[in-house]
Amino acid sequence: MLRLLVRRLLLMVPIMVLVSFIVFGLVLLVPGDPAIALAGPNATEQRVEAIRENLGLNDPILQQYGRWIGGAIQGDLGESLFSGRSVSQAIAERVPVTMSLAGAALLIALLIAVPAGIVAATNRGRPADSMATVGASLGLAMPSFWLGLVLVLLFSVWLGWLPATGYIPFGENPAAWAVHLILPALTLGAAAAAETTRQLRGSLTDVLGQDYVRTARAKGLRRHTVVFKHGLKNAAIPVVTVLGFQVAFLLGGSVVVEQLFALPGLGGLAIRAVLNRDLPMIQGVVMFTAVIVMIVNLVVDLLYGWLNPKVRTA
Amino acid sequence: MTTPDVTPPSFAPSRDVALQVDGLTVEFATDRGWTRVVDGVSFSVLRGETLAIVGESGSGKSVTSLACMGLLPRRSSRTPSGTAELDGVDLLSLPVRAMEDLRGDRIAMAFQEPMTSLNPAYTVGDQIAEVVRRHRDAARKEGWRRAVEVLDLVGIPRAAERVKSYPHEFSGGMRQRVMIAMAIACEPAVLIADELTTALDVTIQAQVLDVVRQMRDQLGMAVLFITHDLAVVADIADRVLVMYAGQEVETSAVDDLFARPAHPYTEGLLRSMPQSSTATAATATAVGTGRRRLDSIPGQPPVPGSMPAGCRFAPRCPYAVEACVDGVPELLQVRPEHFARCTRALELTLRGTR
Amino acid sequence: MTRSRPTDPPAADHDPWSGFTGWADAEATEDTRTESAVRRFVRRFSSQRLAMVALVAIGFLVAVAAFAPWVVPHDPLAQNLSRALEAPSATYWFGTDAVGRDTLSRMVFGARLSLLAAAEAVTVALVLGVVPGLVAGFFGGWVDIVLSRITDAVMRIPPLILAIAIVGVFGPNLRNAMFAVGVIFAPRFLRLTRSAVMAVREETYIEASRSIGTSTGAVLRRHVLPNILSPLIVQISLSMGFAMLAEASLSFLGLGVQPPQASWGAMVGTGYRFLDLAPHMVLIPGFAIVLAVLAFNVLGDGLRDSFGREERAADR
Ligand SMILES: Nc1ncnc2c1ncn2[C@@H]1O[C@H](COP(=O)(O)OP(=O)(O)OP(=O)(O)O)[C@@H](O)[C@H]1O
Ligand SMILES: [Mg+2]
Numbered sequence: 001m002l003r004l005l006v007r008r009l010l011l012m013v014p015i016m017v018l019v020s021f022i023v024f025g026l027v028l029l030v031p032g033d034p035a036i037a038l039a040g041p042n043a044t045e046q047r048v049e050a051i052r053e054n055l056g057l058n059d060p061i062l063q064q065y066g067r068w069i070g071g072a073i074q075g076d077l078g079e080s081l082f083s084g085r086s087v088s089q090a091i092a093e094r095v096p097v098t099m100s101l102a103g104a105a106l107l108i109a110l111l112i113a114v115p116a117g118i119v120a121a122t123n124r125g126r127p128a129d130s131m132a133t134v135g136a137s138l139g140l141a142m143p144s145f146w147l148g149l150v151l152v153l154l155f156s157v158w159l160g161w162l163p164a165t166g167y168i169p170f171g172e173n174p175a176a177w178a179v180h181l182i183l184p185a186l187t188l189g190a191a192a193a194a195e196t197t198r199q200l201r202g203s204l205t206d207v208l209g210q211d212y213v214r215t216a217r218a219k220g221l222r223r224h225t226v227v228f229k230h231g232l233k234n235a236a237i238p239v240v241t242v243l244g245f246q247v248a249f250l251l252g253g254s255v256v257v258e259q260l261f262a263l264p265g266l267g268g269l270a271i272r273a274v275l276n277r278d279l280p281m282i283q284g285v286v287m288f289t290a291v292i293v294m295i296v297n298l299v300v301d302l303l304y305g306w307l308n309p310k311v312r313t314a
Numbered sequence: 315m316t317t318p319d320v321t322p323p324s325f326a327p328s329r330d331v332a333l334q335v336d337g338l339t340v341e342f343a344t345d346r347g348w349t350r351v352v353d354g355v356s357f358s359v360l361r362g363e364t365l366a367i368v369g370e371s372g373s374g375k376s377v378t379s380l381a382c383m384g385l386l387p388r389r390s391s392r393t394p395s396g397t398a399e400l401d402g403v404d405l406l407s408l409p410v411r412a413m414e415d416l417r418g419d420r421i422a423m424a425f426q427e428p429m430t431s432l433n434p435a436y437t438v439g440d441q442i443a444e445v446v447r448r449h450r451d452a453a454r455k456e457g458w459r460r461a462v463e464v465l466d467l468v469g470i471p472r473a474a475e476r477v478k479s480y481p482h483e484f485s486g487g488m489r490q491r492v493m494i495a496m497a498i499a500c501e502p503a504v505l506i507a508d509e510l511t512t513a514l515d516v517t518i519q520a521q522v523l524d525v526v527r528q529m530r531d532q533l534g535m536a537v538l539f540i541t542h543d544l545a546v547v548a549d550i551a552d553r554v555l556v557m558y559a560g561q562e563v564e565t566s567a568v569d570d571l572f573a574r575p576a577h578p579y580t581e582g583l584l585r586s587m588p589q590s591s592t593a594t595a596a597t598a599t600a601v602g603t604g605r606r607r608l609d610s611i612p613g614q615p616p617v618p619g620s621m622p623a624g625c626r627f628a629p630r631c632p633y634a635v636e637a638c639v640d641g642v643p644e645l646l647q648v649r650p651e652h653f654a655r656c657t658r659a660l661e662l663t664l665r666g667t668r
Numbered sequence: 669m670t671r672s673r674p675t676d677p678p679a680a681d682h683d684p685w686s687g688f689t690g691w692a693d694a695e696a697t698e699d700t701r702t703e704s705a706v707r708r709f710v711r712r713f714s715s716q717r718l719a720m721v722a723l724v725a726i727g728f729l730v731a732v733a734a735f736a737p738w739v740v741p742h743d744p745l746a747q748n749l750s751r752a753l754e755a756p757s758a759t760y761w762f763g764t765d766a767v768g769r770d771t772l773s774r775m776v777f778g779a780r781l782s783l784l785a786a787a788e789a790v791t792v793a794l795v796l797g798v799v800p801g802l803v804a805g806f807f808g809g810w811v812d813i814v815l816s817r818i819t820d821a822v823m824r825i826p827p828l829i830l831a832i833a834i835v836g837v838f839g840p841n842l843r844n845a846m847f848a849v850g851v852i853f854a855p856r857f858l859r860l861t862r863s864a865v866m867a868v869r870e871e872t873y874i875e876a877s878r879s880i881g882t883s884t885g886a887v888l889r890r891h892v893l894p895n896i897l898s899p900l901i902v903q904i905s906l907s908m909g910f911a912m913l914a915e916a917s918l919s920f921l922g923l924g925v926q927p928p929q930a931s932w933g934a935m936v937g938t939g940y941r942f943l944d945l946a947p948h949m950v951l952i953p954g955f956a957i958v959l960a961v962l963a964f965n966v967l968g969d970g971l972r973d974s975f976g977r978e979e980r981a982a983d984r
Binding site for chain 1: 817922933958
Binding site: 210211212214215216217218219220221222225229230233234307308309310 | 383385414415416417418419422423425427430431432433434435436444445448449480482493496
């Protein structure tokens, strides 16, 4: 297990470097002189100079990258072009919101998808299976912001059960924190739930057709033991494998959902940065979320080793 | 079905019958309605005895055994007639949960593919202990102890260590031993082995057959051994049931079958054994040579759902006469304890391997 | 299938098994083999009712979008403040928005925008994905390693965040937004093409073709492209749906289409401030998005099931 961990960590390094190239490379994509373009059409000469200074655009490109990545490793992602604030600090302030949201969404997605996938796979061709399949197709086709609005319309505007907007920090009032997260998390988690339901249905159906499941049944094991012990652990492998992508999707989707429910998370920061063309802030957010995704992938790899002894002992 | 003019090949009840199958019929749901793939098969297996079922691919061997285990797909199959009695209980009419109680305990099955028939995600010890705990009400430790015991019994070296290994850490032959250990963990009355040795090379195959034989003798089990391979039959079986197109076509003691087959299909099977081994096929040493699949008789077996009228083998049979196509042959007794489903069984003299 | 055999009893020394032909390996030849790939596809596809419905729905949508100026009941930009925020009625089938513009007419033009935008994104993804995918798959070696690593890296960045960042760099408008969506879809096409090409490359006829001096371009065009076509078509259909979703999200955020034009996503985006007063402004365009995306997804799945197994394996 330890060897697996070390191996995965080592594999992460080149990818991390490439990601940082891509993120830093964003500045190269800015058309024309980045400083002028980023300053906007009506900027003063001083402002352009200030931007050039901030980004260190006068230095050779490699030196610029070296400075940026050197800071990033120490947690310094530069300063906002717009407010002059530290990017890292701005991100740190808003991370709890986004993490709460994405975490809750993942939890809700699994709470929906695992039972739905099992019911569908063990009732192939029956009404329960059709319901799960149709539900999953709808979940994948629905834009999250629209689903969110429908939920708000239903639970806030018409029924008045849940708050439509706002965020209460967990430390302040855990109950209110949870209540305010229900609708956003459901909105964000729906697509992940749909995708996971589909995958679990497919993989569990495959697994239940395997010879070792027949063996388990030949041993006289009860149906629930066959499905939950012999089926689920193996069926979880492909589902877990793509969990990293799911988290990436959730982090991306949270931008929309935070905007919709007025949650003060990374999403709002990113949108404001884009509208202000605040490049260091954009780079910071992208790099940060990519690192989160990579950490999740690492956890997934370890989980994979636990589920699949062949990998662990190899 | 008309009444056969001879009694079905069952043996005197005074000897210990472990599994008694009578007129077993299995049908599967297909696009064209219910298709019969096993048609009125009867046999019995005695305690301490091995009955081999042989036949070409698709003849219904596996379906027959799965029916006895209650493992046929519940929605797409049915058994419109027949019984399979174990200790006086008809397995075919048993409720699902009651069947689950017997399965793995009184009647157990070991499967062909040792690679895919064991769960890759759990240790072999876990998978063996699980059966014991399920049927013996045993504590965790007790199940584990039994796992070590049976692994040792089937000849896995350093069983106490290996019990913690995963299936992929074993070789094919060892995995097959694990399968056997799992099946005999509760000392079943009946052990069904479906193509247990097909995937193995000959030396390993002989070892695994030895294990089966030893376990049978030690535990006094009845063994139902399904195979393609007549050399294996010669090695392990006491009696043989030959199946063709879902029917039993010949049944006899193993020596008599090899020496004097009474059904042309059996003769064809014997002929298609590789020459080198046919000479000594009926002796236990013959295992080493041929392991060809029995698909070498000219022509194709009929497909379920479109069986030829009359004798099902007639279209491929070099001895077929008009009577074969006109009438459905019954099982005829050719000698004591030797039956064949062939109208001409009594007049033909067929060539055996000795 | 069955052969007739002599029915008279064989002579004593006659070998009854003289017809024995050795180890028979006669396999029933599949009649479907002779059917052309296209015919088989059409037969399989037309038997899938749901996919046919989806195809018809997409055809309808495309037609409406193409003939937008002629089919709209009202001028999509004409404001009528006295009739603002009206619920659906006989005059305004889908109601009106905050300045009294007809929702249906705006949606018809929105369909045009959304479809074109999605097509643009998918085209970008095709160019950015298929070309490097061909190169990586065909040449292998370090080119492949580098391209695959880059793909891995891009896939580690949350897709929507990358898209937003790209829009941030180029500036917010529909064209840039769709370029960004194309970029985030490109890795899928790259992986797909790469694995399909690798599978084809193993085939001997390619070796043969190369050894007689056919140029690489010709080999790609003649042997490789036909083989990767079907998985690509499937992926294109699925991606059209996801591109519409992405466009809707970006436009909802105000990073895509700019007023006074409106795609369906943008219409939901402006409508949500009037959620309690005029829920139809949100519900109807959103529902249209759901149906359109569903249609593309169902079509994609149907296409996947209609192509042969090889293509299915190569997909993903
Ligand atoms: N689940 C099923 N549904 C429909 N038909 C089936 C099913 N299982 C088996 N059959 C059919 O029943 C017939 C007998 O199959 P069976 O598996 O018993 O053959 P077999 O004698 O064991 O052959 P093999 O030597 O290849 O294992 C075959 O024609 C097969 O197609
Ligand atoms: Mg079989």
